[in-house]
Amino acid sequence: MHGSSDGSLDRGDKHQAACSRCADLRTWTRRHDFGAGTSQPALAADDTGGYVLAYEKDPANHIALRHYPSLAALLTGNAARTFEAPRTLSRCAEGTPDITSVHGERVELTGHYRADCDTDRQLRAVLRDFTTWQATPDHRLDRALLAWGTGGNIGDRSRIELKGESLVLIEAQRRRGDFGSWRTYAYDPASGRAGQVAIRTPGGSRAFANPSAGLVTDPEGRPALLVSLFVPKEESAPGESGELIYWRELAN
Template sequence: MGIQIGANAQAPSDAARANLRSIIESVNVTSGVAIRYDTKDNLSRSMDCAKIISNPNGGFIAVYHHYVNGIPKVFIATSTNFRTWTMVRELANNASQPDIAEASDGGYVMAWEQEPNNHLKFCYYSTLSNLFNGITEKTYDASRTFSSCAEGTPNIYSASSTFIDVGFHYYKNCDVDRQARGTLTNFNSWTCNTQNQLDNALLFYGLKGNIGDRDAIDFEGYKFALIEGQAIKGDFGSWKSYIYDYQTGNAEPLNIITAKGSTAFANPTISNLTINGKKSLVMTFFVPSEGAMSGEAGELIYYKNLGVLGTSSNEYITENDGISIFPNPVKTQLTIKSNQELIKQVKIYNMLGNLVFSSNESFSGNKTFDTSSLRSGSYLLQIFTSPQTKNSWKSFKLLVL
């Protein structure tokens, strides 16, 4: 089993994990978010199990699968706004569950589940042009290791033209999907091992079905993964997604809230991207029809702006209608900037709703506050402005390191 931390114990990653959860769970937020339910490309093909990365020419790239006359095919498409997608080409036949990553030494690496004899296939494209034209420089079909029936749903942890670190599932005893991880070296040497700690972290919640697709992310200095788990074997309406904390070995179920209240979420992906100069997280989930409300079945794509990029990679600026705070996360000194409005009061509350900081000093422009007395964790920051303005207060989520 995963290491279950006692109720009174705190892990260093707790605050970051709570912050990440809050970003993922609330799909419908009016600021800094774009949402597309039942995502389709320009040919009205469903973009199932989409993974999204940045397009160096501007906008975004998605790889996904769609069944054509009962045959799964992998496609690639581009977009400038997450809402409309233009299919570029078909990349693979009898293939599904694709993932893509920019290679650290240039080019792109893809992996997908290849049929027949469901197994992992890897491809390397040396340039963006070659990717869009389906021209591969290297390919590799990985022989099944842990299951005589199926291995698939790859996610790429890291990749270069000569080394790929990938997660996948294997169909254990040809009965249920379980977790594994492997490395491909020089596109000719494949090694892998089972990942019992990931399985056990979800089995802790009594799952009886598959533990399948996953994706990983570095967030606020810690490593996390999103993993799908099926409570009841064969019941697509029982798919849930979980957040896994690599620091503790524990997982927690995500309570994802959509516009109409869908309840099943599978095939999670998450990407760190820069959108319009702002640090952002892009999430995708497949919403099975068995757990979907009207209009929400299919591929869900949404993103959340974290803030304007600051002067270092670990710092960003959070904005709300002309007022900004930075850095966020903060350690000891928090600056509040108002471009126009007069700020009358500043209050900070902890997650229990207790007031832990208050200032009644009026100011405009920049003012810095000492936050060294605040414990590490997540807080609600409220800034009250002059009553003559349109909105008298604004809220921010503040993370203290």
């Protein structure tokens, strides 16, 4: 999930992305669906009071984007512009977008592509004027995760800025085809290094995927870091599989 507690996106539905609102960060109300075959949405504010939405879309698994001129337009699904990104790095799949910046008519984002139609690897992309798309492999990020012995997919990620420094939470699969081997890592773009995040749940679940993070205002009115993850049933503790969401207050 990316966004704020005022207008947020639910990343948990694999088949249909939805716009939701929440006041207490626990009880979510669905406001708008973006259509069948949409998933893994990422939301970012532009510099004019509007929003850019990027998401994964089927059929022909690819990245799509929409621009909304206001929060009201976002919550009602009234997009002013749309763009369907061509697959240029893989003939099989490109998806899990994360918007890293929106400046004027330039949108920068990251994603994954199915390298050789076999294993998911990382990409960087730029959309200009909602008409021109350019994507390139992010080999530096791939190498940082491969150094941890990840033999499977390297997929979804979420970039966050804390105290002026960038950090990327990213999922990687230790063994191909093994959903219980998904782990979450923290990648430092400045150094090009990654480290595994030690996530603890009450029951002791071990597998975590689809990380997402954002800065929000918590129910007490204080700044907080909000993180959501998907807990696969494989390697999950009883009753803990599914969506995991938590937040931590930040010092002023």
